[in-house]
Amino acid sequence: MKFFFHLGQYMLLMKKVFSKPEKGRIYWRQLLVEIEKLGIDSIGIVVIISVFMGGIITLQLTYNLTNPFMPSYLIGLGNRDTLILEFSSTVLSLMLAGKVGANIATEIGSMRITEQIDSMEIMGVNSASFLILPKIIAVVFVSPMLFILSIATGLVGGLITGPMAGVVTTAQYLNGVTYAFVPYYVTFSGLKTLVFGFLIASVPAYKGYYVDGGALEVGKVSTQSVVTTSILILFFDLILTQIFFK
Amino acid sequence: MIEIKNLCKSFEERPVLKDISTKFEKGKTNLIIGQSGSGKTVLLKSIVGLLEIDEGEILYNGEDVAHFSNKERKSLRQDIGMVFQGGALFDSLTVEENVRFPLDMFSKQTEKEKLDRVNFCLERVDIKGANELYPAEISGGMRKRVAIARAIVLNPKYLFCDEPNSGLDPMTSILIDNLINQITRDLDITTIINTHDMNSVMEIGDNILFISHGEKWWEGNKNEILYTSNEKLNDFVFASPLYREMRTLKKQELKDEQS
Numbered sequence: 161m162k163f164f165f166h167l168g169q170y171m172l173l174m175k176k177v178f179s180k181p182e183k184g185r186i187y188w189r190q191l192l193v194e195i196e197k198l199g200i201d202s203i204g205i206v207v208i209i210s211v212f213m214g215g216i217i218t219l220q221l222t223y224n225l226t227n228p229f230m231p232s233y234l235i236g237l238g239n240r241d242t243l244i245l246e247f248s249s250t251v252l253s254l255m256l257a258g259k260v261g262a263n264i265a266t267e268i269g270s271m272r273i274t275e276q277i278d279s280m281e282i283m284g285v286n287s288a289s290f291l292i293l294p295k296i297i298a299v300v301f302v303s304p305m306l307f308i309l310s311i312a313t314g315l316v317g318g319l320i321t322g323p324m325a326g327v328v329t330t331a332q333y334l335n336g337v338t339y340a341f342v343p344y345y346v347t348f349s350g351l352k353t354l355v356f357g358f359l360i361a362s363v364p365a366y367k368g369y370y371v372d373g374g375a376l377e378v379g380k381v382s383t384q385s386v387v388t389t390s391i392l393i394l395f396f397d398l399i400l401t402q403i404f405f406k
Numbered sequence: 407m408i409e410i411k412n413l414c415k416s417f418e419e420r421p422v423l424k425d426i427s428t429k430f431e432k433g434k435t436n437l438i439i440g441q442s443g444s445g446k447t448v449l450l451k452s453i454v455g456l457l458e459i460d461e462g463e464i465l466y467n468g469e470d471v472a473h474f475s476n477k478e479r480k481s482l483r484q485d486i487g488m489v490f491q492g493g494a495l496f497d498s499l500t501v502e503e504n505v506r507f508p509l510d511m512f513s514k515q516t517e518k519e520k521l522d523r524v525n526f527c528l529e530r531v532d533i534k535g536a537n538e539l540y541p542a543e544i545s546g547g548m549r550k551r552v553a554i555a556r557a558i559v560l561n562p563k564y565l566f567c568d569e570p571n572s573g574l575d576p577m578t579s580i581l582i583d584n585l586i587n588q589i590t591r592d593l594d595i596t597t598i599i600n601t602h603d604m605n606s607v608m609e610i611g612d613n614i615l616f617i618s619h620g621e622k623w624w625e626g627n628k629n630e631i632l633y634t635s636n637e638k639l640n641d642f643v644f645a646s647p648l649y650r651e652m653r654t655l656k657k658q659e660l661k662d663e664q665s
């Protein structure tokens with residue numbers, strides 16, 4: 161019952177969000193601000209996590225597949241495909257749901273409880289569209305870029321750790337990275353990140369927009385929105401994989 | 407002019423406003439007074455449409471807002487200036503950007519004209535040299551005044567202020583009262599102010615609505631309030647000996663004026 165209520169309310173909010181903007185120029189300015197705040201500011205953490213994960217995946221692959229008959233290119237290939245198919249798309253999105261999602265829920269939630277949203281509505285401004293649309297566009301726009309960045313830095317992570325630990329040579333690793341490359345994997349995962357990006361921005365925005373109460377509730381809603389978004393990301397991952405990855 | 411008829415509003419079965427009817431005249435400063443928790447904020451928010459009412463009618467210039475189309479409602483809102491109890495300034499914008507926000511959204515002025523208008527409004531509320539500061543960096547009273555500047559920047563036809571001078575020192579408080587009063591007359595607009603401030607009641611109350619526990623108890627102007635026999639109102643307005651003294655003096659003053 162409650163699920164349908166939220167779904168309905170979410171849909172109505174999205175309808176409001178995607179109605180015609182009042183003043184294009186101001187939205188544009190707002191969009192640039194959001195891209196910087198939600199996207200550029202996430203680059204650091206994406207790079208750090210991806211380099212480490214790329215390195216760790218490479219080590220795990222070699223230690224767990226110690227078989228003399230195993231071709232050495234499997235290590236680079238394994239790292240590459242793990243990054244492309246799940247890590248840089250899904251796991252990274254889960255992480256962004258925590259960082260970006262909590263930020264959005266808190267920001268919009270505190271604007272709600274301090275009546276900033278009401279005061280926008282009173283002016284005749286469509287607050288949902290003004291506050292949420294630039295965030296959704298910004299996150300959807302940067303998600304595929306962070307995805308590509310994560311793959312690249314993850315591969316570098318493997319390139320550093322593999323040869324350093326002496327489990328694979330640079331040449332073997334690079335050979336693996338380019339071996340049997342399927343471009344569709346990148347397209348598929350890239351499109352997935354668009355869907356995840358939409359969820360990461362819109363679900364916490366929805367939660368924050370309808371928060372009722374004070375600072376305590378804003379905190380609660382922010383945590384809740386991370387949990388909900390994460391579950392939705394995994395759910396959509398399952399669905400999309402089932403539909404488009406056969 | 408704004409008229410409300412038989413307005414009722416409750417929150418989860420708990421009635422907060424009970425059958426309130428009144429008129430708020432144009433070109434006059436209308437005050438809503440009442441104890442903390444009596445329903446002033448809820449009444450104001452219902453009038454502007456931020457809260458949905460359960461029963462009754464709200465008429466702007468004789469037209470029921472319930473029958474307004476989305477477009478009409480939107481254009482009405484652009485004629486409304488509102489000062490929230492907590493100021494409700496946008497945290498992420500500077501003082502100047504806050505006041506300029508309605509202009510950016512709705513006016514076709516040049517940047518220069520906008521800036522002049524912003525500075526003019528800030529000057530009227532006696533704020534200088536704070537243009538680049540963020541709301542978190544200015545005092546509570548200043549925030550309130552910036553909120554007033556933002557509310558009047560587009561020359562509204564309706565001005566709503568929820569306790570515009572709570573938390574201000576007496577001097578600034580009088581300044582704000584006079585400013586709102588002046589604007590109301592100059593622009594011939596409909597102004598509604600929620601207040602606890604007895605000085606405002608005595609000085610600028612053209613029409614005063616007293617509510618208690620969500621019910622309308624009394625209605626009149628600043629002179630009539632001196633002679634009221636309504637016990638509840640007397641207890642509320644003239645609670646302190648100082649105000650009782652003032653009432654005697656004011657009455658004398660009025661008598662002298664008449665004779």
Ligand SMILES: Nc1ncnc2c1ncn2[C@@H]1O[C@H](COP(=O)(O)OP(=O)(O)OP(=O)(O)O)[C@@H](O)[C@H]1O
Pocket residue numbers: 417422440441442443444445446447448449491
């Ligand atoms: N959103 C809400 N949900 C439930 N009850 C509410 C809500 N808003 C206000 N109330 C209740 O309505 C009553 C009137 O509140 P209101 O804020 O209008 O008081 P007020 O007269 O403005 O008081 P103050 O002078 O302290 O600002 C209070 O009892 C309050 O608990």
Ligand SMILES: [Mg+2]
Pocket residue numbers: 446447448491568
């Ligand atoms: Mg109040």
